[in-house]
Amino acid sequence: MRRKPLPPPPQGRDGCPKRNKGRQKRSVLTVNGRVVLRRVRWHSPAEGGTTPIDAMLDTAEATVSLAVREIACRLNQNASNFEKAAENLARAAQVRISGESLRRLVEAEGKAVLAAGRCGTLPIGWTAADCRTEGGPTRVYLGCDGVLVPMVTDAEKVARRRAVRQKRRRGQRARRLPPAHAGADQGYKEFKIIASYDQDQSHRHVTATRGDHHAAGRIMRREAGRIALTEAREKIALADGAVWIGNQIRGQSLPLDAVGLDFYHLAEHVHAARRAVYGDDETTGKAWAGAALHQVKHDGYDAFWESLTAWRSTLRGRRRRAADELLHDVAKRKETILYPEFLAKGWQIGSGPTEAMCKTMTARLKGSGMRWDGVNAEALMALAALEQSGQWKGYWRSCLKPSG
Numbered sequence: 001m002r003r004k005p006l007p008p009p010p011q012g013r014d015g016c017p018k019r020n021k022g023r024q025k026r027s028v029l030t031v032n033g034r035v036v037l038r039r040v041r042w043h044s045p046a047e048g049g050t051t052p053i054d055a056m057l058d059t060a061e062a063t064v065s066l067a068v069r070e071i072a073c074r075l076n077q078n079a080s081n082f083e084k085a086a087e088n089l090a091r092a093a094q095v096r097i098s099g100e101s102l103r104r105l106v107e108a109e110g111k112a113v114l115a116a117g118r119c120g121t122l123p124i125g126w127t128a129a130d131c132r133t134e135g136g137p138t139r140v141y142l143g144c145d146g147v148l149v150p151m152v153t154d155a156e157k158v159a160r161r162r163a164v165r166q167k168r169r170r171g172q173r174a175r176r177l178p179p180a181h182a183g184a185d186q187g188y189k190e191f192k193i194i195a196s197y198d199q200d201q202s203h204r205h206v207t208a209t210r211g212d213h214h215a216a217g218r219i220m221r222r223e224a225g226r227i228a229l230t231e232a233r234e235k236i237a238l239a240d241g242a243v244w245i246g247n248q249i250r251g252q253s254l255p256l257d258a259v260g261l262d263f264y265h266l267a268e269h270v271h272a273a274r275r276a277v278y279g280d281d282e283t284t285g286k287a288w289a290g291a292a293l294h295q296v297k298h299d300g301y302d303a304f305w306e307s308l309t310a311w312r313s314t315l316r317g318r319r320r321r322a323a324d325e326l327l328h329d330v331a332k333r334k335e336t337i338l339y340p341e342f343l344a345k346g347w348q349i350g351s352g353p354t355e356a357m358c359k360t361m362t363a364r365l366k367g368s369g370m371r372w373d374g375v376n377a378e379a380l381m382a383l384a385a386l387e388q389s390g391q392w393k394g395y396w397r398s399c400l401k402p403s404g
Contacts, residue, residue, distance in 0.1 A: 010052065012044030019043045026051070068095055069109055070396050073383055076106045080367055100175075110379025113386055113395060117207065120226065123394040124205055128232035131198035135346060137233040142224070142256065143195040143354030144216065144237075144245050147362055152371040154183035181373065189374060191381065192216035193361060195354045196227055205389045206357050208381040210374045217248030230255050236342075238351040240265040241333050261336035262351040267293055269329050276322035277315065297349075301337045305330065357388055 009017045021041040027034060043049050064072075071093050072085065079085035083099035085106075090096045097105075116122040128140045157180070167174040194216060197204035207223060209215050229235055237259040239245045249259060270289050278285030288311075296304035308330065312323040330337070342349050361384045365377055372380075386392050 010042060012046045014044065014046040016044060016046075018047075018050070021049065024051075064105060066396070066399055068093070069105060071095070072097070072102055073106055073109050074392075076102065076380075077364060077384065077387060079364075081370075082106070106383070107376045107379045110382045111375070113382040114379060116395065116398070117382070121398065122391060123398060124226055125390065125394055126203045126205075127228040128230070128235075129228065131203050131232060133199045133346070138231065139199050139234040139236070139347075140227070140229060140232040141197055141199075141348065141353070142220070142229075142235070142237040142249075142254070143193075143197070143351050143357075144220065144239055144248075145193050145351070145354050145358050146190040146242065147193060147358040148188040149191050149210075149362060149365050149374075149377050150371050151184035151187060151189050151377070152373055153187055154185065156371065157181075157183040184374065187371075191362075191377070192219075193354065193358050194219050194223060195357050196223060196229070197353050199348070201353055203390075204353070204357075206361070206385045208361055208378065208385055210378045213244035213248055216244075217252045220248060220254060221252040224254055234345070234347070236260065236347055238262055238348065238354070239336075240351060241329075241336065246336075258338060258342070258347075259336050260338055260342055260347070260349060261333050263293075263297065263339060263349040264352070266296070266330075266333075266337070269326055273322050273326040277319045296337065297339045297343075300340045301330075301334055304337070360388060361385060 009020060012018050019042065021043050023038045024041045026037045026039060039051055041049055041051050072089055072095075075088045075092065076082065076085040079088060081099070082103040086097055086099045086102045089102065113122070128138060131138050131140050133139050161177060161180065164174045164177055189210065192209050192211070192213070192215070193206065194208075195204065195206040205223060205227060207219055209219055235256045237245075237249055237254070237256050238261075239259070240262050246259065249256065267289075270292055274285040274289040278288070292304065292307065292311075295307055305327075308323070308327055312320060312327065315323050339349050361381050364380055364384065365372060386395055
């Protein structure tokens with residue numbers, strides 16, 4: 001039987017035919033197991049070595065297929081550690097991979113999500129114009145908070161590497177050491193969470209950063225533009241009263257109608273003063289705290305302030321100092337204590353959605369004994385933010401770009 005002629009070689013960018021370098025093997029981990037492929041590798045001086053069929057098999061030309069990457073990231077979200085996630089992957093999809101390999105895969109995907117978010121290619125799927133309330137007007141809330149994440153310190157990294165080298169000197173097998181990177185200077189670092197959501201949280205968007213308050217402020221501005229915050233008729237920020245949050249809202253000139261103090265944060269200060277003044281007298285102390293919080297919630301700042309100053313005048317010694325501390329905290333936040341005004345408009349007065357997102361975003365990072373490099377912790381939080389923002393399907397769909 002006569003053999004059919006082979007197709008002509010592809011041309012390079014310089015217009016010259018590429019040179020056939022023969023067939024080479026490539027191993028790809030897929031949801032159907034590991035597949036070994038033999039494909040032609042072409043070479044041209046302008047482009048170097050290329051294998052065009054790889055782009056048809058996987059747009060990222062990765063050694064792990066897109067489906068495996070998605071399943072691995074999804075299973076890792078609720079796993080207690082990477083070894084457990086690898087075990088779940090083997091049981092759920094019959095894909096066998098070590099915990100260390102899965103860790104590298106998940107962290108690399110999280111960094112890709114971060115890069116997509118920074119360059120604006122990550123689809124959000126909604127804008128402020130979609131955030132309608134039962135009463136009719138569109139309404140968007142902005143929340144921001146800091147959360148502590150356990151970090152690997154530089155001293156811990158040095159000790160780990162020393163232990164591995166000592167094992168090798170004794171002739172024992174030890175894992176290969178990765179390139180050295182500096183660790184953190186403290187055991188915990190504050191990460192910033194920025195969230196946007198509507199009245200019933202059917203639309204929400206959350207991001208996280210390991211950067212400082214200036215980085216958080218830039219993200220506030222960037223994400224406000226992406227959800228078209230100015231299209232909402234009512235735009236409200238709810239925060240815990242941290243000075244840096246107010247500074248960034250003003251510094252970034254965010255188009256907000258009002259900034260409110262989280263009611264439960266104020267309640268924490270009131271109850272702290274109650275414990276310092278009344279001690280074990282639970283009945284009297286709780287009655288006073290309940291009356292004070294009811295007053296500030298329904299009568300506003302001025303009535304609350306007058307009541308506090310009258311209460312302070314009856315105290316002496318350490319009890320008066322506790323009252324002074326409460327008055328000082330309240331005075332600093334005068335402009336944000338607007339509970340009667342918020343309630344009259346049907347606005348929320350608590351930052352519960354932001355607090356819940358802080359807990360969910362760091363759940364994977366705060367297991368027993370866990371310590372993280374900042375860049376890797378941020379990558380895992382990016383994957384958690386993807387799920388919390390309802391962008392999970394959109395992100396993986398965006399990875400399926402045409403290869404042609």
